[in-house]
Amino acid sequence: MGHRTPLYQAHVDAGAKIVDFGGWDMPLHYGSQLDEHHQVRRDCGMFDVSHMCVLDLHGAGVRPFLRRLLANDVSKLTATGRALYSCMLNEQGTVLDDLIVYYMDDEWFRMVVNAGTRDKDIAWIRRHAAAADVEVVVRDDFVMIAVQGPNARSRVAPLLPEADRPAAAALGPFRARACGDLFVATTGYTGEDGFEVMVPADRGKEFWNDLVAQGCAPCGLGARDTLRLEAGMNLYGSDMDESTTPLESSLGWTIAWDPADRAFIGRPALEKQRAAGARRKLVGLLLQDRGVLRGHMRVVTSAGDGETTSGGFSPTLGKSIALARVPVGAGDELEVEVRGKLLKATVVKPPFARNGKPLV
Amino acid sequence: MSNIPSDLKYAKSHEWTRTEDDGTVTIGISDHAQAALGDLVFIEAPEVGRTLEAGEACAVVESVKAASDVYAPVGGEVVATNAVLADAPETVNSDPYGDGWLFRVRPAGGGAADGLLDAAAYEKLLADEG
Numbered sequence: 001m002g003h004r005t006p007l008y009q010a011h012v013d014a015g016a017k018i019v020d021f022g023g024w025d026m027p028l029h030y031g032s033q034l035d036e037h038h039q040v041r042r043d044c045g046m047f048d049v050s051h052m053c054v055l056d057l058h059g060a061g062v063r064p065f066l067r068r069l070l071a072n073d074v075s076k077l078t079a080t081g082r083a084l085y086s087c088m089l090n091e092q093g094t095v096l097d098d099l100i101v102y103y104m105d106d107e108w109f110r111m112v113v114n115a116g117t118r119d120k121d122i123a124w125i126r127r128h129a130a131a132a133d134v135e136v137v138v139r140d141d142f143v144m145i146a147v148q149g150p151n152a153r154s155r156v157a158p159l160l161p162e163a164d165r166p167a168a169a170a171l172g173p174f175r176a177r178a179c180g181d182l183f184v185a186t187t188g189y190t191g192e193d194g195f196e197v198m199v200p201a202d203r204g205k206e207f208w209n210d211l212v213a214q215g216c217a218p219c220g221l222g223a224r225d226t227l228r229l230e231a232g233m234n235l236y237g238s239d240m241d242e243s244t245t246p247l248e249s250s251l252g253w254t255i256a257w258d259p260a261d262r263a264f265i266g267r268p269a270l271e272k273q274r275a276a277g278a279r280r281k282l283v284g285l286l287l288q289d290r291g292v293l294r295g296h297m298r299v300v301t302s303a304g305d306g307e308t309t310s311g312g313f314s315p316t317l318g319k320s321i322a323l324a325r326v327p328v329g330a331g332d333e334l335e336v337e338v339r340g341k342l343l344k345a346t347v348v349k350p351p352f353a354r355n356g357k358p359l360v
Numbered sequence: 361m362s363n364i365p366s367d368l369k370y371a372k373s374h375e376w377t378r379t380e381d382d383g384t385v386t387i388g389i390s391d392h393a394q395a396a397l398g399d400l401v402f403i404e405a406p407e408v409g410r411t412l413e414a415g416e417a418c419a420v421v422e423s424v425k426a427a428s429d430v431y432a433p434v435g436g437e438v439v440a441t442n443a444v445l446a447d448a449p450e451t452v453n454s455d456p457y458g459d460g461w462l463f464r465v466r467p468a469g470g471g472a473a474d475g476l477l478d479a480a481a482y483e484k485l486l487a488d489e490g
Contacts, residue, residue: 017398033424034399034450222398222424290446292402292422313401313424320402339420339427 001025005050006143006204014218022116022237024051026221033222037315040190040227041356044149045219046211051115054139054198055125058108065132066101066109069125071246071264073256077103081176083187087246087254088113088121089266093273095240095249097121100187102176110183112144114236128265142183143204145197147216148227150356152194155214159207160184168195189224191231191354229321230314232284232350238295239282239309239323247273248325250282250350278328282309284350285322285336286360289343293322298337299345301330308336316353317360323350362392362486365457370482371433376457377476380464385434388461389421389452392486397423400449405441405463412436412465419462421452433476436465 002025011018016027027048029036039045057066066074072086082103088096097117102110113121126136147156157165164179171177176185183198199207212218225235234240240249247255247270255270256262285308287293293311306326314321322345326334335342348360368376374393378386394400402422412418412432419430441463444451452460477485 028425029398032399034401226424290402291404292427294427313422 003051005048006201007048007050007208010205010208011048011218016218016220019221021051021221022114024115026051027218029220029222030218033220033226034315036217036219036223037226039217040149040192040219040223041316041353042149044147044151044155044194044216045223046148046208046216047146047219047221047224048143048208049146049196050143050204052144053113053115053118053121054142054144055111055113055122056104056108056137056139057111057125057129057134058137059132059134060107061132062107062109062134065129065134067262068132068264069128070099070101071255071266071270073262073264074101074103074109076256077101077109079103080105081178081185083174083176083185085174085254087240087251088124089246089264089270090242091266091269092242093245093266093269094242095236095244095246095251096124096242098234098236098240098251102185110139116237141201142198143201143207145199145204145208145211146188146190146194147197147211148188148190148192148194150193152192152216155211155216156184156195156197158214159210189231189233190227191233191351192227192356225310226312226315229310229312229323230316230351230353232323232352234282234323235310244280244325245270245273245278247278248280248282280306280325281328281330282323282325283330284348284352284360285311285324285334285345286317286348286352287320287322287336287343287345289345291320291338291341291343293320293336293338293345295322297322299324299326300335300337300342301326302334303327303329303331306330314352316356317358321352362390362395362483363457364391364479364483364486366479368457369433369476369478370485371431371476372485373431375430375433377433384439384464384466385436386461386464387430387433388456389430390482391456393428394453394456394460397421397425397428399424400452403445403449403452403462405445406438408438408441410438411468412438421449421462430462432465434465434467436467438463439466440464
């Protein structure tokens with residue numbers, strides 16, 4: 001038996017097919033992964049993401065600490081509730097994890113890191129925090145629910161304190177707000193509008209059931225994966241890990257190079273790679289022939305072989321898509337070895353789909 | 361609980377067969393198999409005219425999750441494939457024993473369906489697999 005979130009029984013009762021995900025017993029789907037995918041693109045679906053790890057970092061030195069810990073620069077966060085996506089790198093400049101960090105106040109930031117990297121991340125952060133006079137608090141007292149889709153905000157609104165509803169409805173992207181004892185953020189992993197809501201764990205199941213009553217359809221990790229792939233969002237452990245840098249993972253935009261004297265962990269190695277030019281790049285692929293791309297398939301290009309890192313069937317496009325790491329000189333027409341056959345694929349710029357619409 | 365029609369024969373690898381009046385054998389995957397695979401998104405059937413050995417991997421069913429081989433429950437020549445599945449692979453999910461059939465073979469040597477399980481034996485197999 002793996003770890004279970006406080007909503008585990010609710011998933012089982014709703015008929016979920018449970019699978020192991022990084023040591024957690026999580027719902028894969030509740031009947032049809034395709035229906036759940038479309039539900040999010042067209043209306044509203046919700047995901048139990050309580051397996052993800054919430055960390056609160058406290059201390060007078062927390063901002064300079066995070067400016068060293070993260071490749072993106074938390075100096076961009078100047079107002080309460082602003083959020084930032086960043087990679088956390090090791091000294092080699094490769095990716096330990098990707099995460100979202102929220103600015104709460106000058107001595108308090110909140111981070112959400114991946115479930116599969118939880119122990120590694122906590123150990124790494126604590127190791128570096130010790131000298132910085134920063135306290136790291138693991139917030140296992142939350143249930144986190146991602147409510148996603150064009151109608152997500154209106155479904156969540158009635159469950160928020162009345163006084164907070166207008167402000168929550170007006171929240172711009174990558175912002176968060178405390179609403180009573182709820183923490184409501186406009187982050188997500190689907191390419192749709194919506195909220196990620198942190199709820200005190202003892203109220204988690206009640207809140208989940210209230211969302212069901214509001215018409216939010218429970219969706220599993222299967223749909224979450226096809227939604228994020230269509231949205232062109234990397235999955236840690238598949239599309240990047242400790243063997244790849246952000247520059248090789250189409251995450252160059254998340255590296256804050258300026259100011260040049262900000263000495264974040266991994267910077268010297270990354271600067272060396274930037275100067276020399278990365279040899280590999282992560283690209284989006286659209287399969288032209290019939291078939292389904294999956295991860296770890298050989299990609300044949302004019303500049304040498306590469307490999308798919310994530311792949312699947314895109315329900316929005318009705319075609320198969322993938323992310324692939326290929327030599328930097330690879331052209332836009334290439335082939336993927338699918339079950340012994342070379343199938344034609346075209347390089348396209350992700351996202352493949354977002355806000356309900358195909359983009360390629 | 362899986363639907364296991366009593367008039368069909370089953371392979372341990374979860375294909376079903378039905379011997380038609382003209383002696384050909386229609387082949388599909390069982391309700392249990394389609395449920396385990398999840399939503400199907402792509403099906404590659406063997407080409408008409410191809411000769412299959414019994415037990416040969418001859419078709420692929422791909423779901424949102426993964427690709428799975430389909431093994432020929434009987435040997436013989438492929439005489440038809442289900443054209444509906446090119447655009448509507450989900451038919452296998454919704455009607456695995458009817459409109460979701462995969463292909464049809466004319467058995468070699470007339471010996472159809474030897475060594476296949478009847479419904480009761482297949483049900484027991486599923487129970488044993490847990």
